[in-house]
Amino acid sequence: MKIIAPLTTKKQGQIINKVNMEGIKPPYILMGNHNSYYDLMVLERAILPNRCNYVVAIDGFIKREWLLRSIGGICKRKFTNDVNLLRHIKTVLKNGDIMVIYPEARYSLCGTKAIIPESNAALAKMFKVPLVTLTTHGDHIVEPFYNPKRRKIKGLEATLKCIATKEEVEKLSVKELDVRLQEALEYDDYKWLRESGILLKDKNRAKGLHKVLYQCPHCLTEYEMSSDGIQLKCNHCGKTYEMDEHGVLHALEGETEFPYVPDWYEWERNNVKKEVLENRYHFECPVRVDALPNAKGYIDLGMGKLVHDMNGFKLTGRYKDEDYEVILLAKDHYSVHIEYEYLGKFGDCVDLNTLNDTFYVYPKCEKFSVTKMSLACEELYKYLNNKI
Numbered sequence: 001m002k003i004i005a006p007l008t009t010k011k012q013g014q015i016i017n018k019v020n021m022e023g024i025k026p027p028y029i030l031m032g033n034h035n036s037y038y039d040l041m042v043l044e045r046a047i048l049p050n051r052c053n054y055v056v057a058i059d060g061f062i063k064r065e066w067l068l069r070s071i072g073g074i075c076k077r078k079f080t081n082d083v084n085l086l087r088h089i090k091t092v093l094k095n096g097d098i099m100v101i102y103p104e105a106r107y108s109l110c111g112t113k114a115i116i117p118e119s120n121a122a123l124a125k126m127f128k129v130p131l132v133t134l135t136t137h138g139d140h141i142v143e144p145f146y147n148p149k150r151r152k153i154k155g156l157e158a159t160l161k162c163i164a165t166k167e168e169v170e171k172l173s174v175k176e177l178d179v180r181l182q183e184a185l186e187y188d189d190y191k192w193l194r195e196s197g198i199l200l201k202d203k204n205r206a207k208g209l210h211k212v213l214y215q216c217p218h219c220l221t222e223y224e225m226s227s228d229g230i231q232l233k234c235n236h237c238g239k240t241y242e243m244d245e246h247g248v249l250h251a252l253e254g255e256t257e258f259p260y261v262p263d264w265y266e267w268e269r270n271n272v273k274k275e276v277l278e279n280r281y282h283f284e285c286p287v288r289v290d291a292l293p294n295a296k297g298y299i300d301l302g303m304g305k306l307v308h309d310m311n312g313f314k315l316t317g318r319y320k321d322e323d324y325e326v327i328l329l330a331k332d333h334y335s336v337h338i339e340y341e342y343l344g345k346f347g348d349c350v351d352l353n354t355l356n357d358t359f360y361v362y363p364k365c366e367k368f369s370v371t372k373m374s375l376a377c378e379e380l381y382k383y384l385n386n387k388i
């Protein structure tokens with residue numbers, strides 16, 4: 001990747017802006033936003049000719065542990081607190097290299113910033129090296145999480161910016177560093193598309209969008225949206241929207257409730273929040289479960305049952321004549337990773353991580369949305385920690 005990245009991104013007309021980078025040399029910590037695999041290519045080009053190490057999730061390297069090790073990846077399970085990580089970061093910085101962290105710990109669902117906990121700023125403060133950010137714009141449009149097929153768009157932008165020098169990292173409080181980090185990693189790829197004037201000509205630009213926009217804003221029905229080509233449709237009331245070449249939605253008839261995808265998504269979040277505030281959020285469903293204890297491959301645990309409610313996630317099942325139970329308390333988990341049509345195998349899933357295992361949980365009921373589960377996880381955490 002280190003060799004092909006500069007060539008590929010150059011061919012795509014990738015623009016890389018550098019701000020406050022004069023005199024900034026490794027070792028430093030680099031935090032970036034994360035929309036697609038393409039982000040890594042942009043990063044490799046942006047930091048040329050320097051070397052870097054990544055904090056990576058184990059599932060990106062199944063049966064490819066050698067690759068994980070050869071690119072200098074530090075393995076971690078998503079959304080877990082791992083003390084070994086600190087030791088590894090120390091070594092990377094001691095070697096004079098760049099430590100790359102994607103603090104969202106997930107791909108963005110609709111091209112906007114996911115939650116970045118303050119612990120990232122606290123981590124940066126611990127190491128007393130410059131804190132640099134790489135914010136890409138348009139990567140979600142090129143390879144959206146809901147339909148990750150590369151589209152041909154030229155002129156994507158990225159900004160490599162030193163947001164705190166070594167001296168500033170030492171002087172500023174965690175809160176002050178966090179403000180700078182949150183600001184620098186702010187992005188909205190749909191807004192960027194509208195303002196850039198670049199056209200999204202792909203004939204399947206709305207395909208898969210119903211995975212994110214699972215609730216109809218007209219009749220309020222959940223889980224009955226579908227999408228194909230440039231259209232998004234509610235199969236319950238029939239209301240249909242088309243996405244134009246600027247990424248803007250238009251109702252074919254009547255009012256367009258949300259022309260912008262992120263606004264629709266945030267409206268859904270607000271509806272989930274109401275369920276949480278009224279103490280009535282509850283989801284329960286038979287599930288297919290795969291476990292991933294190491295990078296050698298998945299273990300089929302057969303069928304189980306998932307309950308997601310005001311307490312958090314509870315997965316139960318039976319494997320090799322023994323009952324098992326996995327509990328993730330809502331108050332301890334600020335976010336959860338989900339996948340749409342994961343590996344093209346068993347459909348959408350939610351990944352539940354413990355320190356030494358990851359469970360891929362595929363709901364097998366007729367109507368559900370892993371997007372809603374992810375929104376509920378975030379709203380439950382805020383509610384139970386008195387943040388809303």
Ligand SMILES: [Zn+2]
Pocket residue numbers: 216217218219220221234235236237238239
């Ligand atoms: Zn409807």
